[in-house]
Amino acid sequence: MNEILEAIQYSAQSMTIVTGLVILFLIFKSLQALILAYKDNKTYDDMRKNPDKTGLGKFYYGVITAMVSVMVFFLPYFFR
Numbered sequence: 001m002n003e004i005l006e007a008i009q010y011s012a013q014s015m016t017i018v019t020g021l022v023i024l025f026l027i028f029k030s031l032q033a034l035i036l037a038y039k040d041n042k043t044y045d046d047m048r049k050n051p052d053k054t055g056l057g058k059f060y061y062g063v064i065t066a067m068v069s070v071m072v073f074f075l076p077y078f079f080r
Contacts, residue, residue, distance in 0.1 A: 010076060019076075040052075041055045
């Protein structure tokens, strides 16, 4: 648990303006993709059953960009 707190503190202290902007951009794109994915589909099963797979693609795009934003946040700790 201490190592996780240390990683969060170190990454937050090492963040630059560019890193913060990249993280905000990735979070924005993730939320935008998830909102578009659930616009026509109520659940994940509806996305899978829908013949138009754009909702499913946007869902996965949102999940991937969310994971990338977390990785970008922890990059300073990984390179330490």
